[in-house]
Amino acid sequence: MISAYESIQNPKEGTILDVIQATNDSLSNSNIKDSFQKILQESIKKAKISLDATQLKMDLYQKTNTVDAGGYGFLLMLEGFLDGLNGKKYHFNIPQKKPQKTTSFLQIIDHRYEVISLIQSPKITKEKIVDQLINYGNCLDIVQANQKTKIHIHTDLPDEVIGLISQYGTVINTKTTDMTQQVEENKNHKQAIGLVVDSTSSLDSDFTLENDISVVQFKAKWEKVDQKINNPKISIYQKMKLFENQTEKYGWPKTSQPSPQAFLIAFKEQLQKYNYIICITASSAVSGSYNCSLQAKSFLPISDQNRVIIPDFRQVGPGQAFLTIKAVELIKQGYSHHQIEKTLFTVSNNLKVFVIPDKISWIVKGGRVNGNKAKIVNFLQKFNFRPTFYLTPKNIGIMKIYFGHKSVSFLINKYLNQIAKKNNINNLPLKIIIQHSCDNKVIEQLIQKLDPKKFEIIHNSLLSPVLGIHGGPDSIAIGVLIQKI
Known part of the structure; x- marks a missing residue:
């Protein structure tokens, strides 16, 4: 203590040093032997007396009726340490205040x-x-x-x-x-913003971990098949191929949206680390995930509800992935949550997302089409009926229809080149995201065929079962950003 005191240039009385000195003297001279908590409690009493005395040692403190701020902070630290030893826990609801505008200090810092x-x-x-x-x-x-x-x-x-x-x-x-x-x-430091997404975004774990994104999982179950094949290395799409013709015996895989509780846990974890959270879910038009996130938000204290932003961008799969990747980019650039939300809506309105299933019959098996429509689909399947579905913020529909034996990757390449011809501005490559339920070799071949002067692949991952179960194995979903934003 003496060495530290002497190391400081012109040490003064009436500062934090007085409080530290009083604490040190009390700890060193205590006669209590059986309890460190009691020793610390006694030292805190001495520290409080010393802190009150700082008001009498500084003219400024006497005029303003205050004590030394550093000494007060040291005392709070001691009290918190004692509370921790005694097992006391604190729960804070801190209201968010608008930050005050800070004036420049460039001209008033001496010895910079x-x-x-x-x-x-x-x-x-x-x-x-x-x-x-x-x-x-x-x-x-x-x-x-x-x-x-x-x-x-x-x-x-x-x-x-x-x-x-x-x-x-x-x-x-x-x-x-x-x-x-x-x-x-x-x-100029911007407020920290965290992200929560649901798993239909299909972002790889390396990206989400690197950017501290909390992913709320959809559940995919196929109980009878999972009991028969308990191997995590075999994907659900491989199982679908194996049991394609045994649906009467084994049923069909089912997905369920995340519960409000799952979102609530993610929100609480992110709120501990960030001032605000932006939550990007699957479109409310195709999933209940969005409504579950709103329910979770309503369970939070009012002060925390104001920190959670949940827009319905009405995207799914590759569209969600685009929005999340763009959000990460904007956060790193220091944009506010209001600016990010506005920009993401612009991105959403400039996205083209389409899906090509390998077999239209998978949609029937998945239960999306039934009755007479199912009969028509099964009939058309005999002629290799190949529709391309588009997903927009407003609806889902059929973009193109092909008959024949052309591969999905061939059709994807064809559509992408048509889009590039119409939308390629200033000869800049269009950014695309690929999500698929194919073998890796199929995707590698597709990527090799894409002209790098026309397309920049910013993410490539396995398709979420939420989409893939209905599209079936060997389906490909593509997201294309048609305007530089």
Whole structure:
């Protein structure tokens, strides 16, 4: 304690040092032997007395009827530590306040450069170092321990200070920081924004982990088949091929949307880390995921509800993935949640999303088409009826119809080139996202055929079972952003 006190340039009474000193004396001289909590409790009482006394030692504190802020912070830290030892827990609901506009500090910071240097085996005493550096700035701290000396100073002449320090001994490390730049960076710091998405976005785990995105899972079950084949390496699409003609015996896989509780858990986790959350779910037109997220939001305290933004962008699959990737980009650029929401709606309105199933009969098996319509579909399947479905923010429909044995990847390539011809502006490649239920070799062949001058693939992943169960194995879904945003 004495060494630390002496290391500070011009230590003053009436500051945090008084509170630390009182705590140290109480801890060192306590006669209590059986309980550290009791020792700490006694020391906190002494620290409070010392803190109250700081008001009498500083003219400014007497005029403003306050105590030393640093000492008060130290006391709060001690009290929190004691509460932790006693097992006490706190639950805070902190209202969000509009940040105050900060004026520039560029012209009022004296000694703008912070220099920190560590010296091995100093050649001169601490007193001589103080004599030489005292006139070069302020906040001079010198700490010596184990044949090493740490020097800290704020100065307007960093090069001259570093030159002097280099004469004191072997310099292990030196760091210089422009504090005015730090102030400007803090002043312009944007509010942190987190993301929650549901699993129909089909983003790979590397991307979601890297960007701390919370993914709320849909559930896909095929109980009779899962009991027969309990191997996580075999995908649900491989199982569908194996049991395609045994649906009467084994039924068909089913998906269920996330519960409100699942969203609530994700919201609470993200709210601990971020000021605001943007939640991107599957379109309310095709899934109940959006409504479940709204229910989860309603369970939060009012102050937290205002921090959770859940727009219905009315996208699914590749469209959701596009929105999430764009949101990550905008967050990194420092956009506000209002600006991000507005931009994502623009992105959504400029997306083309389409899906080509390998066999239209999968839609019948999945239960999306039944009755007479199912009979018509099964009849058309005999002629290799091949529709292409489009998904827009407003509806789902059939974009193209083909008959024949052309592969899905051939048709995808054909449609993409048609889109590029109509929408390729300034010869810039169109950004696309691929989601599929195919073997990897099929997708690799598709990617090789795509002209890199026309298309930039920004994400490629397995199709969510929510879409894939109805489209069936060997389906491909594509998202295309037709305008640079």
